[in-house]
Amino acid sequence: MLPGGQIEEGDFTDVLGHGTAVMAAIQDKAPQAEYFAVKLFHSSLRTNAECVLAAIDWAINHGVDVVNLSLGTRNSAHATAFEGAVARAAGSSVLLVSAREADGQACLPGSLSGVFGVGLDWDIPRDLYRAQETKTGVAYFASGYPRSLPGVTPERNLHGISFAVANMTGFVARACEEVKATGQACSFDTITHTLLSALAMAWEAPPTS
Numbered sequence: 001m002l003p004g005g006q007i008e009e010g011d012f013t014d015v016l017g018h019g020t021a022v023m024a025a026i027q028d029k030a031p032q033a034e035y036f037a038v039k040l041f042h043s044s045l046r047t048n049a050e051c052v053l054a055a056i057d058w059a060i061n062h063g064v065d066v067v068n069l070s071l072g073t074r075n076s077a078h079a080t081a082f083e084g085a086v087a088r089a090a091g092s093s094v095l096l097v098s099a100r101e102a103d104g105q106a107c108l109p110g111s112l113s114g115v116f117g118v119g120l121d122w123d124i125p126r127d128l129y130r131a132q133e134t135k136t137g138v139a140y141f142a143s144g145y146p147r148s149l150p151g152v153t154p155e156r157n158l159h160g161i162s163f164a165v166a167n168m169t170g171f172v173a174r175a176c177e178e179v180k181a182t183g184q185a186c187s188f189d190t191i192t193h194t195l196l197s198a199l200a201m202a203w204e205a206p207p208t209s
Contacts, residue, residue, distance in 0.1 A: 022070050022166040025146040028126075029170025030177065036064060040071070047071070049078040056085045060092045065176050065186055068169040069098035070162035072107025082109040090114050093185055095176065097169040099161045100139055110165075113137050114188055118168045120144045120161050129171055131199055138192060142167040171195060 023035060038055045040047040052071065059067045067089070086109055089096050098110035100117030110117035113136050121141040124130060129142045142164040175194040176186040184190055 021146045022068065022162055025163055025166035026068060026170040026173060029167070030173035032177065033066075033173050036062070049073055049075070049081065053081055053085050056089060056096070060088055060094050063092075064094060066095045066097065066169060066173045068166060069096060069109070070165040070169075072099040072102060072110050074102060074105045074107055076108070078108055079112075083112060085109065086112050086114045090188060093187055095172055095186060095188060095191060097165055097172050099165050102161060111136065116140060116168060116172055116191075118142060118161075118165045120164045126167055128202060129168055129195075129199065131196060138196070140168050140195075142171070171198075 023037070027033070027035070036059075038058055040051055040055060052069070052073075056067060056069075086096060095116065096109060096114075097116040097118060099107045100110040100119050101107050109115050117137075117139050119139060119141045121130065122144055124141065124143050126143045126145060129140055132139045132141065144161060144164045145159050146163045146166065172191060172195070175191050175198065179186050179190055179194055
């Protein structure tokens with residue numbers, strides 16, 4: 001992805017290791033899914049709204065079911081542009097998963113209605129998530145840790161909101177697979193219902209011995 005949101009086909013080498021770890025966290029929960037990489041970062045975890053919006057449109061145009069956005073902007077000046085992207089995604093049944101807030105401030109597009117907005121919960125296991133009703137819809141919370149690495153403590157491994165989003169993206173992808181298996185479309189409302197139903201069952205299930 002070039003500055004200004006232009007798409008460039010070429011080298012997808014992950015210099016930072018961030019995207020690789022994020023994808024691994026998603027694959028941990030939805031190993032049968034097909035994955036596509038759109039590179040937004042190179043030498044630092046910084047990009048711009050134009051590139052993010054172009055990446056979303058690329059996913060929409062290529063028929064991607066679930067888009068992981070382990071990022072967000074607190075600049076409200078981009079709200080209208082992101083609202084348009086969310087509407088385009090909804091029109092094509094593309095599900096967006098993104099950071100809901102950072103340092104107590106709302107992030108775009110994760111704080112918008114129609115997006116699976118995700119927050120951090122350091123205490124929740126990686127195989128669970130929780131949900132909370134808000135004025136703009138359901139907010140989801142997931143672990144901020146990626147898959148464990150042999151010999152590396154969780155504190156020394158990559159961690160943070162990016163991985164809470166990635167973990168939740170895995171749950172969304174898995175829910176989408178389940179819904180598609182029944183012949184239904186993966187609409188935002190259908191996946192929301194599936195996630196909340198699965199959540200109720202997970203928390204109510206008795207502990208295994």
